[in-house]
Amino acid sequence: MTTDERNALNTVIATGDVQARPPLTDNEQIKVAVQEHYSKVAERGAEADCCGPDASGDSCCGTAANGLYDLDEVAAIPAEAAAASAGCGNPTAISDLKPGETVVDLGSGGGIDCFLAAKMVGETGKVIGIDMTIKMVELARENAEKLQAHNVEFRLAPIEAIPIRDAQVDVVISNCVLALVPNKPRVFAEAFRVLKPGGRIFISDMVTHGELPADVIADAAQWVSCVGGAGDRDQYLQQIEDAGFETPETISEVALSSGEGTDWAGSVYSLSLKATKPE
């Protein structure tokens, strides 16, 4: 989530004023709404001007990257990647990546986590970002070019069908993406398939404690903000186990807001977790 989106969401939460939009009725509509929204986020990223009028805050790019990253980390990547950053955690900070490892980022956006991972795995490692939004993939490729990051590539694809052969990957990361996907078990199964035995998955994502109201789930604005499609935490963890992973380990869980103003917002959390594919 960008800072603007988080502020907008907090306003919605505080006031209960969910913008009226046509309700979502099927998964195809969700996909189109997500692609349209993240195309706009990518355009904002492409226009980023580090230290310019959009980079408010104490330090260059710090605000653009939501404060989820060390400023040193952010300073080392293109401003456009920081500006398009839309995560709710920092999976590279918890993923303990090692030189030479192969990493896949599901829903890579402008590439921020891929570029951080690329530094950690080094020249002998490789990072593959997967995203279904053309403008995001274009932006990420431009950013890779600027960084001369030769160990990173971006593939345009849905994460429900990862274009990688079985058991090729050491680590899967994903930052605030599964909440945008109606069929989460399908993505967990795909992550399991591409991982080598003993491979790890690190996810930061939005989850709920209990079910959201039907009108929130049907609201496109809530979906594209990673809230409408956020899965129930217990079900989410069970789905990861059902895909074949060992019991997931919760690394952190932070409430999005106090929930004042609505009867549901206090049940929305940002969750970071780790799970391992058995040897």
Ligand SMILES: C[S@@+](CC[C@H](N)C(=O)[O-])C[C@H]1O[C@@H](n2cnc3c(N)ncnc32)[C@H](O)[C@@H]1O
């Ligand atoms: C909230 S943004 C997060 C981007 C990035 N992980 C970050 O932290 O900045 C979600 C991204 O996931 C992508 N996405 C959503 N659903 C997807 C799907 N089913 N397949 C592939 N990409 C998807 C969107 O296009 C968007 O770029």
